[in-house]
Amino acid sequence: MREPGIYNHGGEYGFLGLRQGAHPGMTAVISESFRMPLTRRTDTPTVALDIPSRVDALDWTQITVALDGQGCSVLKGLLTSVECGGIAALYPEEAHFRSRIVMGRHGFGRGEYQYFSYPLPPLIQQLRPALYGRLYGLANRWNEAMGIDIRYPASHEAFLKRCHDAGQTRPTPLLLQYGPGDYNCLHQDLYGEQVFPLQVAILLSEPGRDFTGGEFVLTEQRPRMQSRPEVVPLAQGDAVAFAVHHRPVQGTRGVYRVNLRHGVSRIRSGHRYTAGVIFHDAK
Numbered sequence: 310m311r312e313p314g315i316y317n318h319g320g321e322y323g324f325l326g327l328r329q330g331a332h333p334g335m336t337a338v339i340s341e342s343f344r345m346p347l348t349r350r351t352d353t354p355t356v357a358l359d360i361p362s363r364v365d366a367l368d369w370t371q372i373t374v375a376l377d378g379q380g381c382s383v384l385k386g387l388l389t390s391v392e393c394g395g396i397a398a399l400y401p402e403e404a405h406f407r408s409r410i411v412m413g414r415h416g417f418g419r420g421e422y423q424y425f426s427y428p429l430p431p432l433i434q435q436l437r438p439a440l441y442g443r444l445y446g447l448a449n450r451w452n453e454a455m456g457i458d459i460r461y462p463a464s465h466e467a468f469l470k471r472c473h474d475a476g477q478t479r480p481t482p483l484l485l486q487y488g489p490g491d492y493n494c495l496h497q498d499l500y501g502e503q504v505f506p507l508q509v510a511i512l513l514s515e516p517g518r519d520f521t522g523g524e525f526v527l528t529e530q531r532p533r534m535q536s537r538p539e540v541v542p543l544a545q546g547d548a549v550a551f552a553v554h555h556r557p558v559q560g561t562r563g564v565y566r567v568n569l570r571h572g573v574s575r576i577r578s579g580h581r582y583t584a585g586v587i588f589h590d591a592k
């Protein structure tokens with residue numbers, strides 16, 4: 310996502326109340342999620358904060374191969390349906406957020422999103438360092454391959470200190486809400502000089518049940534070639550890890566750098582919620 314300068318939403322929370330009324334499906338969708346029997350990870354019937362071990366249990370060999378090959382990879386079943394519903398249900402609760410962006414006002418697309426404030430919700434707070442810990446090695450390898458001098462520390466805490474020392478102190482994890490006709494234009498989530506080259510987005514709604522359309526889309530701009538599109542199918546609770554900006558590609562005459570953008574295609578019906586986990590903080 311992008312943040313158009315310092316976004317003052319002081320007068321907007323009234324709108325949020327109206328928005329709930331204007332989107333009767335939203336409450337219905339969320340409460341339905343709470344009632345849904347667990348179809349994924351039935352071993353975790355309640356919100357379980359075993360996030361580090363759950364992240365470690367993913368197939369990181371396969372994930373790394375996919376990130377190297379396509380610039381993105383699915384993290385299957387990262388969250389349960391109950392956890393997804395719990396995070397999506399935070400959307401109307403203004404105390405959790407520092408800023409709200411209405412995409413249509415900035416030419417970003419259509420729909421809206423909110424940046425969480427610190428302290429982050431426990432699930433997001435645990436996911437961020439756990440995922441970072443599995444991705445920083447790949448980020449360092451990519452930078453080495455691309456001839457970029459920057460290396461990332463092993464702990465997310467140390468990386469956040471680097472962001473904060475550079476004046477990037479505002480949290481970037483966010484919650485996105487799309488309704489019928491909404492979409493997200495292709496973009497890169499860059500918030501300052503300090504950038505972690507990978508990020509993760511978690512689909513909180515169930516395709517086909519809660520919404521139709523709304524596919525996660527990635528494009529890769531290659532030197533002297535036309536752009537390559539990639540559509541990533543996700544189920545509720547799945548996450549996609551992907552390159553924020555650049556990644557290295559091995560060519561016949563050495564490594565070259567490709568430029569990635571991501572977005573979401575038009576939602577045809579229903580409502581779609583996503584949580585974005587961005588590892589660098591914002592100015």
Ligand SMILES: [Fe+2]
Nearest residue numbers: 310497498571
């Ligand atoms: Fe984004």
